[in-house]
Amino acid sequence: MHDTHSGSVDSQDIHKHSLAALTIGAIGVVFGDIGTSPLYAFREALHHSSTSGIQEAAIFGVLSLALWSLILVVTVKYVIFLMRADNDGEGGVLALLALAGRGIGGRKGAVLALGAVGAALFYGDAIITPALSVLSAVEGTKTIPGIGENISEQVIINITLVILIALFAIQFRGTAAVSKLFGPICVVWFLAIGGLGAMHISDYPSILGALSPHHAVSFLTSNGMIGLIVLGSVFLTVTGAEALTADMGHFGRFPIRLAWFALVFPALALNYFGQGAFAMAALREAQAAGIALETRDWFFLMSPEFLRVPLIILAGLATIIASQAVITGAYSLTQQAIQLGLLPRMKIVQTSPGSSGQIYIPAINWMLLLGVWLLVVQFRNSSSMASAYGIAVTGTMVVTTCLAFVVVHKLWKWSLAKSLLVIVPFLTIDFIFFGANILRVVDGGWVPLAVGAFICLIIWIWVRGKRVIDEKENEGTMTLAELAATLAKRPPSRVDGTAVYLSANPDGVPGTILHNLKHNRVLHARNLVLTVRTSGVPHVPADQRAEYTIVNEDFARVILRYGFMDTPDVPNDLAAAIPKGMDKLNPMTTSYFVGRNVLSASKDEGLPIWQDMILIFLQRNAYNPAEFFQIPSNRIVALGAQLVV
Template identity: 65%
Template sequence: MDQHSPRGRTAALTLGAIGVVFGDIGTSPLYAFREALAQSAAGGIDATEIVGVLSLALWALILIVTVKYVLFLLRADNNGEGGVLSLMALASRSGTAQRGGLVLLLGAAGAALFYGDAIITPALSVLSAVEGLKTVPGLGGLSLPAIMGMTVVILIALFAVQSRGTASVARVFGPVCVLWFLAIGALGAWHVLDRPGILMAFNPWHAATFLAGHGTAGLFVLGAVFLTVTGAEALTADMGHFGAQPIRIGWFALVFPALVLNYLGQGAFALATLEGATAAGKPFANADWFFLMAPDQLRAPLVVLATLATIIASQAVITGAFSLTQQAIALGLLPRMAIRQTSQHHAGQIYIPLINWLVLIGVLYLVHAFQSSSAMAAAYGIAVTGTMVITTCLAFIVVTRLWKWKLATALALIVPLLAIDLIFFGANILRVSEGGWVPLLVAALVGLVIATWRRGRALVSERTSGDSVPLAAIAAALGRRPPERVEGTAVFLTRETHEAPAALLHNLKHNKVLHAHNVVLTVRTADTPYVAPPERLEMTPLGELFECATLTYGYMDVPDIPADLLGDPRWPKDKGGTSFFIGRNSVGAAKGQGMPFWQDVIFLFLQKNATDPTQFFCIPPGRVVELGSRIEV
C-alpha cells in the first residue's frame, strides 16, 4: 500500500497508535485479573466470583474506554491535540473569570495526578513482566534480589536512552505491539474454546450480583478491576500525534478484541483450574493466570515479549510526562526547564532532563519500597481515577459552553460517566493505606509547586507593576526629546505590552541611548497547540521610535525568538545587528507579607533553578543584555 495515499497514511498512523497509545492498557492483562481476583479470595474463590470479576472487567473496558474515551472524548480535541491540559485550554475559551479559575484548578490537579501515574506505570509494568520468569520451567526458584536487579537494570537503561529521542525506537513500537496483541488474543481464544461458557461474563447481571453480594469486599475488587483500564487517558493525550480515526481503528480492529479474548481466556483457565482442584480435593489458590495460560515451551518467549511490551508502555508514559511538562510551562503552571529537541522532523519529540531523572528516582524508589507488582497495584488506580474524574468535569464545561449542548442532553451523557468515575475513585480510595498514598503524595507535591509558582509570579508582577510607566507616555516623551541614537535594533522583552519594560527604563537611565530601531516584544501562549510560523508575529508602530511586537506560540510549540523575528520580512535589516534586553530582577523573601516564609523559600528555589530565559527562547547569549533590580515578595 502506498504510504503517501490517504489509506496508506491512515494505516501507518494506526500502526503507530497501536505501538504508542495502547502500550499501557495493553499490558494490563499481566496483573489486572490476578489482582482483582485476589481481592475476593479471603473466603475462598468459587466459579461465580470468577465470572463476576471477569464481568466487571469486561464492562469497565466497554463503558470507560469504548464509550467514554473512544466514542466521546476523542471528539473533544483542541485543534487535534488532546489530554487533560488540552481539554483545560479548550474549556477555558468560554465562561467567566470565576469559571476560568475553576478550569485552571481542574487542569492543574489533573496534571499533578498524571505525574503520580508516570512513576507507577514503568515500575509496575516492568516488574510484573520480569516476575513472569518465575513461571518458566526451571526458574520457579528465582530469588527476589535477582528479579529486583533485572527490573532496575531495565528501568535505568530505559531512562538513560531518553536523551537520544524515541524516533529510532518508535519504528519498532507498532510491529512489536501488534505481535503482542495478536499473541495475547490467540492465547485467550485458545482457553475460551475449552470453556465457552465463560462468555456468559458479557451479561452485566453477573457484575451487578457480584457487587451486591460482596459488600465492602466488592469495592476493593472494583478498585483492582480498574487496573484493566489504566492507560485509557493516553487515547486522548496522544491524539495529536496520530489523530482520532487511527486510534479508533486500532481499538476496534485489534486492541479491544485482543484484550477481551485474553481476559476471557484467563477467566476460562481459572475456571478449569478450579474444577480440577475441586475434583482432586485440593485447595484452589489465585495464581499468575496470564503467564500460566501459555504452554511451558512458549512461556519464556512470552516473558520476553511481555518485557518488550512493558518497556513500550513505559516509554509512552515517559514521553507523555515530557509533553505534559512542556504544556504546563507554556501555560504558566511550572517554571521554565531545559527542553531539548530530539528530532529535526517532529516538533513533539522532546527531552526534558530534569523530568527524566526525577521520574526515574521515583520509579526506582517504588520498586525498592514495594518489591512486587501485587504490592504496587494498590498505588496505581487513584491517580488514574482522579484524572478521569477531572477529565469528565472539564468535558461537561466543553459540551455545555463551547459545543452549546442543551443542559439536559449534557447531563444525560456526563452524569452516568461521572458516576462511574466516582464509583471507581471511591473504590480506589479505600486502598490508600496499601500504597494508594504514593500518587496522592506525588500529586500534592506537584500541586504545591504549581500553586507556589503561580502565586510567586503574581506577587513579582504586582511588585514590578507598582513602579511601571505607560509605554505610550515614554514613547511620547522620547519623541519630543530623543536621546542619542546608536546603530542596530534593540528588542525589549516584556510581559505587558502597555507598560514600559524595566530593561528599557534601566537602559535609558544608565546608558542614556536608544537604538535606531526599538521593538517592545511580548511572547504569548495561545490556547491552541500550535501556531503556524507565518502567523506568529504581529507588529504595530508606536510613535517614531518604537514598535510593539507580539510573538504567539502554541502550548506545544518550542519557542525560538530569533528565528521567528529575523526570518520575518518586516524585521529591520541594519548593520548594527539585533540586541535583546531582558529584565532580570533579583528576588528576595519579605517576612510578614505575600506568601508564608516557607513558601517563599520554595518559590526562590524554583526561580533560581528555572532555565535561563535566553536558553528557553533560543536567544544567543552574546546578543543578550540583562538589566534589573532587587524586589521582595
C-alpha cells in the same frame, strides 16, 4: 500526551501517511499501557475476591466487571465520546483545560485548579506505570519450568532496575529510531495475548456467559466492601485509557478508533476470557482435590511451557514500550504546562530535527527515574504496587470528565440538561472507581496522591508567585507613548542596531528599558518591545504568529503567539515579523534585553514566607528564558532589580 509522534493529523497528513501506518503506530504508542494490563489486572482482582479461596462467582464477577469496564469506560466514554472533544486535533487534560478556558473566557479558578490537579496526577501515573509494568513482566520468569523456583525476589528487583535505568538513560537520544518498531511489536503482542486467550476458552466454554452484566452486578451487591476492593483492582484493566485522547494529535481520531475496534479490544477481551476459563478449569481441579484455590500468575501459566520464555521476552518489550509512552507523555505534558504558565521554564531538548514533538526534558527524566527506583525498592513486587496504581488514573479521569462538561456546555453550547444527561453517567462511573481505589490509600495509594499533591503545590505557588511578580514589575509603569514624549524633551545618546526588550506586559514600559537608560544612558536606533504569549490552541500557524505595531519612530511593539505544544524560536519568528519595506533584523547588531530580577522574601507582603522560599528556589532554578526562547547567549543583556515577594 505521549509525544512519540508529532503534529496534528489532518486530511493532508492522511495522504502523506497511509492509514495502515498510522493505525500500527497508534497500536504501539496509544495502547501500550492498556495492552499490558492483562499481566496483572485479572490476577490482582481475583486475589482480593476472597480470603478463603477463589470461588466460581468471583471468577465470573471479576471477568464481567473487567469486560464492562472496557466497554463503558474505554469504548463509550473515550473512543466514542471524549475523542470528539479535541483542541485543533490535540487531546489530553491540558488540551481540555485550554478548551474549557476558551469556553468560559479565560482560565479561571475552578477550571484552572482542575487542569492543575489532572496534570499533577498524571505525574503519579508516569512514575507507577514503568515500575509496575516492567516488574510484572520480569516476575514472569518465576513461571519458567526448572528455573523459576530458583529466581529470588531480589534477582527480579535487580533485573527490573537494570531495565528501567537503561530505559531512562537512553531518553536523551530520542525515540524516533526505535519508535518505528513500537507498532509492529505491539501488533505481535496483541495477536499473541488474543491467541493465548482464545486457546483456553475451550477449557470452560461457559465462561462466555460472563459477558452478561448480571454477574458483575450480583458480585458487587453480594460482597459489600470486598466487592469495592475488587472493583479497585478491576480498574487496572482500563489504565492507559487517557492515552486515547492524549495522542489524537499524533495519529488522528480514525486510526485510533480503528486500532481499538479491529485489534486491541478483541485481543484484550479474548485474553481475559481465556484467563477466566483457565481459572475455572483450575477451580474444578482444586475442588476435585478438596483444596482451596489460591490466585496464580494466570497470564504466564496459560502459555505452553515451550513458549513461556518467548512470551516473557515479548511481555518485557511490551512493558518497555508502555513505559516509553508514559515517559514521553510526561515530557509533552511538562512542555504544555510550561507554555501555559503552570510550571517554571525547564531545559527542553529537541531530539529529532524533523519532528517538534520529539523532545527530552532532563529534569523530568531524572525525577521520574528517582521516583520509579524508589517505588520498585519500596514495594518489591507488582501485587503490592498495584494498590498504588488506580488512584492516579481514576483521579485524572474524574478531572477529564469535569473539564469535558465545561467544554460541552460552555464551548459547544449544549443545553444544561443535555450536558448533564451525557456527563453525569460517566462521572458516576468515575466516582465509583475513584471511591473503590480510595479504599487502598493505606496499602500504597498514598504514593500517587503524595506526588500529585506535591506537583499541585508547586503549580499553585508558581502561578500565584508569578502574579505577584507581575504586579510588582508593573507598579507605576508608564506607557511607551509617555516614555517617547519624555525622551523627546531630553534625548538620550543613540547607538546603531536594534534592541529587543522582552516583557510580559505589552502595554507598559519594560523595566529593562528604564534600567538601560538609567545605567547606560543610551537608546538604540530601533527598539522593539517583545511579548511572547501562549494561545489556547496546540499550534499557531507561522503566518498568524506575529503582531507588529509601530508606536513612534523610536519604538514598536511585537507580540509573538505560540500554541501550547509549539517550541518557541524567538529570533527566527521576530525576524519574520518585521513588515515589508522595513530594514530586516541583523543578528549581529541585535541585542536582547532580558529582565533578571532578584527575589527576596518578606513576611509582610506577597506570599507567606514558606511559599516565598519555594518561589525563590523555583525562580532561581528555572531555565534561562533566553535559552528557552532560543536566543543566542552572546546577544543577551540581563538587567534587573530586587523585588520583595
